[in-house]
Amino acid sequence: MNFNIRSAIMQKLKKMPKEDLKDLIEDSIREGEEKLLPGLGCIFELIWQKSSKSERENMVALLKQALDD
Numbered sequence: 395m396n397f398n399i400r401s402a403i404m405q406k407l408k409k410m411p412k413e414d415l416k417d418l419i420e421d422s423i424r425e426g427e428e429k430l431l432p433g434l435g436c437i438f439e440l441i442w443q444k445s446s447k448s449e450r451e452n453m454v455a456l457l458k459q460a461l462d463d
Contacts, residue, residue, distance in 0.1 A: 397424045 407415065419437065422430040442450065 399432055403433050407436065422428055
């Protein structure tokens with residue numbers, strides 16, 4: 395059986411209202427469960443794809459700063 399996790403996650407996310415998306419992100423971070431990482435990864439992928447070059451550079455700079463703290 396070939397199951398595309400990314401596709402399933404994207405379909406679920408597309409149906410969610412804005413407030414539910416926010417709750418999903420905050421809950422996933424707060425819970426820190428490994429099983430939630432693919433969903434966060436898909437969310438980040440969507441954000442990255444829709445971001446400009448300067449926004450991407452800012453995200454990388456913020457990530458690097460957070461890692462260095």
